[in-house]
Amino acid sequence: MQPTRSSSWKSDTLPSAVWTSLQPLTETNLPSSGVVSAFGHRIRFGNGDDVLCATSGLWNVNLGYGNPAIAEAVHGALLECSYSTLFRQWNAHAEEAAAALLGAAGEDLFARVIYSTSGSAANDLVMKLVRQTQILRQFPEKQLIVALRGSYHGLTYGSFSLTGEDLGQRIYGVDQKLIRHVGCESGDELSELMALQGNRIAAVVVEPVLGTGAYPVPTDFLDELFRFREKYGFIIVADEVATGFGRTGPMFASTRWSQGPDVLITSKGLTNGSCAAAAVLTSADIAELFVASGSVFTHGETQAGTPATAAAILATLSEFMRLDALENGVRVARQLDSALNALTASNRSVTAHRGQGCFRALEVIGAEGVPITGKETSFLLQSIRRAGASVYPGPGGIQLIPSLTYSEVEVRELFESIAGGLSEFAAVGVSHD
Numbered sequence: 001m002q003p004t005r006s007s008s009w010k011s012d013t014l015p016s017a018v019w020t021s022l023q024p025l026t027e028t029n030l031p032s033s034g035v036v037s038a039f040g041h042r043i044r045f046g047n048g049d050d051v052l053c054a055t056s057g058l059w060n061v062n063l064g065y066g067n068p069a070i071a072e073a074v075h076g077a078l079l080e081c082s083y084s085t086l087f088r089q090w091n092a093h094a095e096e097a098a099a100a101l102l103g104a105a106g107e108d109l110f111a112r113v114i115y116s117t118s119g120s121a122a123n124d125l126v127m128k129l130v131r132q133t134q135i136l137r138q139f140p141e142k143q144l145i146v147a148l149r150g151s152y153h154g155l156t157y158g159s160f161s162l163t164g165e166d167l168g169q170r171i172y173g174v175d176q177k178l179i180r181h182v183g184c185e186s187g188d189e190l191s192e193l194m195a196l197q198g199n200r201i202a203a204v205v206v207e208p209v210l211g212t213g214a215y216p217v218p219t220d221f222l223d224e225l226f227r228f229r230e231k232y233g234f235i236i237v238a239d240e241v242a243t244g245f246g247r248t249g250p251m252f253a254s255t256r257w258s259q260g261p262d263v264l265i266t267s268k269g270l271t272n273g274s275c276a277a278a279a280v281l282t283s284a285d286i287a288e289l290f291v292a293s294g295s296v297f298t299h300g301e302t303q304a305g306t307p308a309t310a311a312a313i314l315a316t317l318s319e320f321m322r323l324d325a326l327e328n329g330v331r332v333a334r335q336l337d338s339a340l341n342a343l344t345a346s347n348r349s350v351t352a353h354r355g356q357g358c359f360r361a362l363e364v365i366g367a368e369g370v371p372i373t374g375k376e377t378s379f380l381l382q383s384i385r386r387a388g389a390s391v392y393p394g395p396g397g398i399q400l401i402p403s404l405t406y407s408e409v410e411v412r413e414l415f416e417s418i419a420g421g422l423s424e425f426a427a428v429g430v431s432h433d
Helices: 069-079 094-105 119-137 156-162 190-199 219-232 285-295 309-320 325-346 374-387 406-426
Strands: 033-039 040-046 050-053 112-116 144-148 177-180 201-207 235-239 265-266 278-282 350-356 359-365 392-394 397-398
Touching: 033 392, 040 359, 050 285, 050 406, 094 119, 094 265, 094 278, 094 309, 094 392, 112 285, 119 144, 119 156, 119 201, 119 235, 119 265, 119 285, 144 190, 177 190, 190 201, 190 219, 201 219, 201 374, 219 235, 325 350, 325 359, 325 406, 350 397, 374 392, 374 406
Parallel strands: 144 177, 144 201, 201 235, 235 265
Antiparallel strands: 033 040, 040 050, 112 278, 265 278, 350 359, 359 397, 392 397
């Protein structure tokens, strides 16, 4: 049974206090975009819509909303030790969660966990860590950090510089002098950069599947990257904020790589979206440099690694096993494969699909026969919402990020909603802008 919600907020009230993200203020705070409650795989909006969620919140809720075991674990930790900092001390909850996380990611690859509070902050942390590591290796000239064009690593100042999409970095004075971006469609740009500046590169940060658009990074590109790591000694960072915790199939997508990364970033699914949390896993080689030199890594976040956060991580890992979430996610992915192939074959508006596991994207063309953007994308999202599901916008189409715990019936419901939304979209014929 869905928990009741105790709040004075009414669905017919138009809020004006919250400044929402990534929208003009003139378009925010409508009842139709205000979430009243969420449970299982459904979300309820302020206008009364009760729809199937195919976004996992924001790639977060891999096990569905309102997981009782995670909620109870956080509640218990708040009663036992409501707060403890990691500034110059540690807490038992954080240690237990870190050990469990290393076990889940691979103790043969990683030795230490640095806690953070978001994927953006964790990328900031990593940019400092890799530069200090290269100084400890006696390579102070290695200051450049490379990311992929089209990548998304966050919007704080460091991570914003690393993000490979143009999202207004110049407007905000984001410093990108020590950042480089390359495409991953082939290894040509990477080879050219290495020939020119390989000895100055501290690290290369890679999303195994680009979070914007669900583009898997090609295996050939990764193999070339590993070859250059051997030659130039840079650090490879797997940014698994979006792909971690079963999103693409395995617990972490980088376990499919032919070689492991030196650093792994995880967030989102780390606590099933229940806490503001992230974690950076580092190799033994990196940790041992700091031990041997007695160096201090200057980073800290007030809410990082609190007992409640650690309890949420432990409970999430436990629930993954109890629910057999990875295997269920593979089953959902197989059903997605069939449904996506059928939709692409039967609907002329859908030209292609891509992605891995429970992380997919559909390419959609509009009335003018070109990939949808702007108003077209917005109208399609609204059409699918009216048909019963909430999906996410993507470049030239939409993205599907269902929970790993979807049932077969829910996958069918999702594609019935998408088909219904596409029919309305085609009938109305929204103009391209």
